[in-house]
Amino acid sequence: MLSLLLMISTALGQEAIKLEVIHTVHAPKQPQLVVLPQLDAHSITVDLDCDGVPASIRTSARAGTRVTIDIPVPPGVHTCRGTLEAAFTDDTTGGMPLRFQVAVQDPISMTVSMADLDLEQRKVRVHLNQPVAQLAVDVYGEQGTRIGAAAAANVNNTPAEVQWEQSAGEVVRIAVTGTGASGLSTSLDLFPWSYKVPHDEVVFASGSADVASSEEPKLQSALQRINDVLDKFSAAKMGFDVPLRLYIAGYTDTVGNTVSNRTLSSRRAQSLARWFKQNGFSREVHFQGFGESVLAVPTADEVDEPANRRALYIIAAETPPVSSALPTQNWSKLR
Secondary structure, eight states, X not given: OEEEEEOOOOTTOOOOEEEEEEOEEETTSOOEEEEEESSXXXXXXXXXXXXXXXXXXXXXXXXXXXXXXXXXXXXEEEEEEEEEEEEETTSOEEEXXXXXXXXXXXXXXXEOOGGGEETTTTEEEEEESSOEEEEEEEEEOGGGOEEEEEEEEEEOSSSEEEEOEXXXXXXXXXXXXXXXXXXXXXXXXXXXXXXXXXXXXXXXOTTOOOOOGGGHHHHHHHHHHHHHHHHHTOHHHHSSOOOOEEEXXXXXXXXXXXXXXXXXXXXXXHHHHHHHHHTTOOSOEEEEEOTTSSOSSOOOTTOOOGGGSOEEEEEESSOXXXXXXXXXXXXEXXX
């Protein structure tokens, strides 16, 4: 917001009117000229021409009120010219020419998937809905320290690729900021980081998804490791919030048919997710069952292999990408 001061002298030397210009907005909002009378006014008249778009008002106003003139210009930067005249109840009058710029910008939309991010090459592809004056990338490591940055000017193509220089350290957060010609910006944060929680496997009874009380110490130990991760990446230590979530993937051996094994693995993953939620994990929990489709130890059908009856506990801010261990992204959020 740009504030202007209009001085119209009275017998007491008071400021008669102040002006504010709300000069840069995202569409569909409109720029505004705001008249702030400091004295009671019989009449306030404003006539503007903003690159061929008229805007005007004629009104009376009490001291301390806000008289707002909408300026319905299309997207772009525009110069407004005009006049303001006022007559006050103390019989003083005044006027002045007006000249100022306003800008309207269509909101910038940016999307980035994990497939657009290459941490080894230190580059990211950003999908944009419009050209931008600048596309900036800031890279943060542990403790919230900035370890890399890059910027590209006058970006007209989409997807736009930005490659950054980086000092040593694990990437925890990537902040991407697009700035339009009018100076308005849109930002998005990426958290390309995940942690597979070491744990002892919970043993379920055959065909059951119930967590036996004798198995709970294993989950208590895993929960402590999870809480240690949350503490390490807390807002107090990082300087920004990392929206960490827990993802639980379940797997079975090849005993039984494929469909029932997938269902059983999903039920067991859900039971584990529910246990963590009920025992103090306050963030979102997601689960998914893969059945016998991802075997840790390849076996023939109907082979009882304990190593294949397992689960993954993953702490991450972004949905884990598709991989050999996680071939689909059909995660269900625990309600």
